[in-house]
Amino acid sequence: MSNSFKKNRVLQTLLAIVAGVALIIWPHPIFKxxxxxxxxxxxxxxxxxxxxxxxxxxxxxxxxxxRTSGIVLCLAALFVLIFAxxxxxxxxxxxxxxxxxxxxxxxxxxLNHRHFVNVSRFPEIIYxxxxxxxxxxxxxxxxxSVLFGLQIFGVSLVVIGCRELVETIRNR
Numbered sequence: 001m002s003n004s005f006k007k008n009r010v011l012q013t014l015l016a017i018v019a020g021v022a023l024i025i026w027p028h029p030i031f032k033x034x035x036x037x038x039x040x041x042x043x044x045x046x047x048x049x050x051x052x053x054x055x056x057x058x059x060x061x062x063x064x065x066x067r068t069s070g071i072v073l074c075l076a077a078l079f080v081l082i083f084a085x086x087x088x089x090x091x092x093x094x095x096x097x098x099x100x101x102x103x104x105x106x107x108x109x110x111l112n113h114r115h116f117v118n119v120s121r122f123p124e125i126i127y128x129x130x131x132x133x134x135x136x137x138x139x140x141x142x143x144x145s146v147l148f149g150l151q152i153f154g155v156s157l158v159v160i161g162c163r164e165l166v167e168t169i170r171n172r
Contacts, residue, residue, distance in 0.1 A: 009168050016161035023154025027147040035084045039077040046073030092138050092149030099156050100135030103128050127163060131156065 022030050049070030056064050107128035110121050134156050138149060 010165065013161045013165040013168065016157045020154040020157030020161060023150050027150040031150060035080060039080045042073050042077035042080065046070045049073060088146050091146055095149065095153045096135050096139030099131060100139055103131030103135050106131065
């Protein structure tokens with residue numbers, strides 16, 4: 001592995017661990033921050049598109065697609081702010097799919113990759129099974145609270161991040 005790839009992987013795993021801990025400790029504020037950041041980003045893109053449309057109008061005397069894009073992006077930001085709590089009910093399902101796919105692909109990789117004869121694959125299989133169970137729990141358990149789902153996802157991020165960090169350090 002290249003040195004920049006290792007540094008990038010370490011940074012990604014540390015970011016996953018920090019995000020996981022933040023979700024465990026502060027699920028509600030993190031959720032609100034993410035909603036506001038998404039809305040702010042959409043408004044930012046909308047304003048840039050509207051500014052480009054204004055420049056185009058000054059040069060050619062007509063509006064292009066930029067004006068429509070800018071208006072749609074600003075309306076999308078408003079939509080996110082108004083309807084985010086309703087849309088969030090799908091979040092545990094989507095997080096469950098992501099964790100489940102990760103766990104299954106990790107298990108397949110462990111079963112297909114026999115590196116050393118004397119090294120047991122059992123810990124990696126247990127790790128994959130735990131990740132698959134957490135993913136299935138998020139996917140199939142109808143939560144009463146989305147925030148609890150975010151906390152479960154945070155625990156998953158911490159576990160996955162710690163394991164990836166240990167693996168990266170071990171492979172130096």
